[in-house]
Amino acid sequence: MSLAEPPAKTHPDFDLETDHLGGTVSAMIRQIELWEDRDRNTGADLETSVTMADTAEEHAAMLSVHVHQPYFGSLKVRVGGREQTLYIGKHAFRDVGGPHHVMSWDSEVGSLFYSEALEWTPKRGSKGQIRRRRQLDVAKKKLLRVTDLYDDEQGGDTGGREEVLLRRLKEQSTAGMRDVVETLQPEQNEAMRHPAGTPVIIQGAAGSGKTTIGFHRLAWMTSAERGVHQARAEACMVLMPNRVLAAYAARILPELGISGVSVTTPEAWATGLLGLEKLEITDRTLSLLLTDTDNARRALAWRRAKLLGDARMLDVVRTHLWNKFGAAITGQSLQENIEVAGRGLLAFSLTESDLAGLLHDVFAQDPLDGYRAGFRRLVEQEAVSRLRVPDEEEASVRRQLSKPLTTLLGRIFASTTPVTEARRLLADAGALAASGLLSDKEIRLLLADPLSGIPTPRRAHADVTELPVMLAVQAFTGGIGRAVGRTLEPFDHVVLDEAQDYSPLLYALLARASRPGHVTALGDLNQGMHGYKGPSKWQDVQDQLPGAQVLTLSRTYRSTRQITALGARIAETYNRAAQVQGVDRDGAEVQRYEGGDERALIAQAVKDAQAAGHTNIAIVTRRGSDADRLSAELRDFDTDAQPITTQEHRFRGGLVILPVSLAKGLEFSAAIVTGANQATYDESTEYERRLLYVAASRALHWLGLVSGGAELHPLVR
Numbered sequence: 001m002s003l004a005e006p007p008a009k010t011h012p013d014f015d016l017e018t019d020h021l022g023g024t025v026s027a028m029i030r031q032i033e034l035w036e037d038r039d040r041n042t043g044a045d046l047e048t049s050v051t052m053a054d055t056a057e058e059h060a061a062m063l064s065v066h067v068h069q070p071y072f073g074s075l076k077v078r079v080g081g082r083e084q085t086l087y088i089g090k091h092a093f094r095d096v097g098g099p100h101h102v103m104s105w106d107s108e109v110g111s112l113f114y115s116e117a118l119e120w121t122p123k124r125g126s127k128g129q130i131r132r133r134r135q136l137d138v139a140k141k142k143l144l145r146v147t148d149l150y151d152d153e154q155g156g157d158t159g160g161r162e163e164v165l166l167r168r169l170k171e172q173s174t175a176g177m178r179d180v181v182e183t184l185q186p187e188q189n190e191a192m193r194h195p196a197g198t199p200v201i202i203q204g205a206a207g208s209g210k211t212t213i214g215f216h217r218l219a220w221m222t223s224a225e226r227g228v229h230q231a232r233a234e235a236c237m238v239l240m241p242n243r244v245l246a247a248y249a250a251r252i253l254p255e256l257g258i259s260g261v262s263v264t265t266p267e268a269w270a271t272g273l274l275g276l277e278k279l280e281i282t283d284r285t286l287s288l289l290l291t292d293t294d295n296a297r298r299a300l301a302w303r304r305a306k307l308l309g310d311a312r313m314l315d316v317v318r319t320h321l322w323n324k325f326g327a328a329i330t331g332q333s334l335q336e337n338i339e340v341a342g343r344g345l346l347a348f349s350l351t352e353s354d355l356a357g358l359l360h361d362v363f364a365q366d367p368l369d370g371y372r373a374g375f376r377r378l379v380e381q382e383a384v385s386r387l388r389v390p391d392e393e394e395a396s397v398r399r400q401l402s403k404p405l406t407t408l409l410g411r412i413f414a415s416t417t418p419v420t421e422a423r424r425l426l427a428d429a430g431a432l433a434a435s436g437l438l439s440d441k442e443i444r445l446l447l448a449d450p451l452s453g454i455p456t457p458r459r460a461h462a463d464v465t466e467l468p469v470m471l472a473v474q475a476f477t478g479g480i481g482r483a484v485g486r487t488l489e490p491f492d493h494v495v496l497d498e499a500q501d502y503s504p505l506l507y508a509l510l511a512r513a514s515r516p517g518h519v520t521a522l523g524d525l526n527q528g529m530h531g532y533k534g535p536s537k538w539q540d541v542q543d544q545l546p547g548a549q550v551l552t553l554s555r556t557y558r559s560t561r562q563i564t565a566l567g568a569r570i571a572e573t574y575n576r577a578a579q580v581q582g583v584d585r586d587g588a589e590v591q592r593y594e595g596g597d598e599r600a601l602i603a604q605a606v607k608d609a610q611a612a613g614h615t616n617i618a619i620v621t622r623r624g625s626d627a628d629r630l631s632a633e634l635r636d637f638d639t640d641a642q643p644i645t646t647q648e649h650r651f652r653g654g655l656v657i658l659p660v661s662l663a664k665g666l667e668f669s670a671a672i673v674t675g676a677n678q679a680t681y682d683e684s685t686e687y688e689r690r691l692l693y694v695a696a697s698r699a700l701h702w703l704g705l706v707s708g709g710a711e712l713h714p715l716v717r
């Protein structure tokens with residue numbers, strides 16, 4: 001709730017609600033004091049007392065954050081003939097012996113506040129009826145406004161939900177992604193609560209709240225109410241397209257009461273998994289698509305990239321490794337004398353055919369931590385069972401086997417580093433043919449090198465299009481998942497932002513790296529910038545996430561009517577579904593600046609945006625180099641814009657200048673698009689039009705378009 005707005009005391013229940021709020025605040029403070037009073041937390045012994053005191057302090061700390069706003073809404077319900085009012089807040093509170101309870105937003109009851117259902121069946125008891133939904137704007141322990149969203153005494157729907165939403169959307173942007181717990185809309189609520197343990201793809205236009213809902217779903221997943229599907233925040237991962245956006249979005253986590261989630265990029269996750277953090281990741285397909293004029297070569301590069309991300313590649317890799325390790329076993333054996341207490345030295349030997357049998361078993365088991373670790377376990381188990389080793393001697397047997405086993409594993413698995421092995425496979429027609437899954441034409445496509453004209457960096461590098469195949473080799477040999485000490489565990493839940501940019505092969509690997517059913521993908525096929533990397537249709541993703549449904553968010557929330565309309569004009573040139581339904585919110589006309597020194601025009605636009613009351617303002621350029629240059633030159637025009645031109649930079653609010661590639665996903669109260677002309681965003685290239693769309697859709701309230709010498713772009717004129 002914006003504090004600038006004066007309290008609106010017009011509601012007849014305002015005083016009643018004020019009293020109830022006062023009672024709740026006092027009850028919470030009483031409870032916190034009780035928890036903080038260490039002397040009372042006495043257990044039977046010192047250790048129990050300390051533990052109890054620590055837990056009590058944790059409870060106190062958690063609750064004290066919410067005293068200033070104990071709740072934001074209420075529900076009047078009738079269950080079994082009895083009417084009661086339930087208050088809904090960000091944190092549950094039980095008023096022991098008193099009436100001031102608060103239910104948590106992510107509970108089953110909390111869901112009723114957001115949905116449009118009028119009846120429900122509680123877990124225990126008879127059918128319940130919703131009589132009233134009420135929004136309560138509270139800040140600093142004060143009630144500011146009461147708005148009924150639904151009230152059967154007023155004839156049902158009051159239009160209040162839209163009114164509250166509009167008020168919220170008029171607020172200024174901040175330096176981080178915000179939670180929408182107070183104004184979650186019915187369709188968003190449903191998507192967020194899609195049954196835990198079922199994978200889901202949430203599709204929605206730009207600004208429909210996909211990313212926001214993904215984080216809310218993660219918070220919802222961490223609630224104890226999810227039972228066996230409950231996720232631990234520190235065992236969850238969110239993948240976002242770049243690190244600037246990851247840091248911006250992660251600021252939502254404390255608001256949602258969770259911490260420790262790993263919010264990273266697919267590239268950082270992949271290189272970390274490969275143990276090659278310094279590996280430079282290139283996207284040479286994109287470079288080729290943007291610079292090469294030879295259409296046949298462009299088509300070849302596109303098709304080859306698609307095929308590299310095809311889910312069948314998982315089994316192509318698996319077959320290749322099977323053949324390779326099988327060949328490496330030829331001539332190998334293991335002979336060791338093992339000391340077992342009380343029984344002296346016992347001979348343990350595995351012949352070549354024993355080893356081949358174990359290799360077969362480990363491929364059948366397909367362990368999460370990879371075939372190498374799995375093979376070691378199988379040999380150890382074999383020794384324990386053949387030598388009938390008692391439990392207490394097992395550790396000793398493992399120790400004695402350790403060195404000879406490491407040597408043996410070295411001979412079978414060692415030469416397989418994911419980067420070189422993936423490249424070896426991709427250059428070997430016979431190996432590519434071994435699985436029988438690829439046609440001759442496809443094999444020829446993989447062997448072709450349409451990117452040969454695109455330079456490679458001098459440092460060790462890998463291309464984004466090869467990465468999934470490398471990860472597949474890694475998954476089978478060294479394992480894939482979340483590193484916990486020296487072992488690997490599946491992630492409790494994985495959220496993917498910009499899900500249209502992940503290949504089906506990557507989905508197959510992510511499904512393997514997480515608990516069954518615990519992938520949430522958020523994306524918009526129409527916003528795909530990198531079709532050669534992503535799925536052609538959601539069905540390709542559903543095939544990798546068994547049971548996944550596609551849910552659609554139909555409304556967009558980010559921008560004013562004027563900005564949304566301008567964006568739609570650009571998007572409809574490449575996307576037939578561009579006319580999405582936005583929340584109809586009026587704002588300033590889009591400002592156009594053309595003719596003259598571009599820097600002077602930008603400086604003027606910044607002044608105008610500031611005069612309109614905005615502080616979080618972005619100047620969006622086509623390239624990083626434009627942003628660097630302009631940020632220096634604009635100082636001569638009294639304009640100090642912080643550049644965000646590398647993934648290391650962070651958005652901390654204020655006036656910034658950044659390239660469109662890093663602006664994707666971020667939003668600002670006001671945005672100024674520079675170089676808004678045909679020379680900068682070539683109208684005949686779809687990719688450029690998509691970029692222009694991203695640039696023009698970053699602003700919540702105020703948008704300025706600047707073109708120096710040249711005329712404004714035909715699509716925004």
Ligand SMILES: Nc1ncnc2c1ncn2[C@@H]1O[C@H](COP(=O)(O)OP(=O)(O)OP(=O)(O)O)[C@@H](O)[C@H]1O
Nearest residue numbers: 180183184185206207208209210211212557558665
């Ligand atoms: N229920 C809601 N109440 C208030 N604001 C909302 C709601 N849903 C979304 N928003 C706001 O709409 C904006 C867009 O949300 P978000 O960035 O999550 O959308 P998105 O679908 O991920 O967009 P993009 O595809 O452009 O990345 C944000 O400012 C968000 O706070």
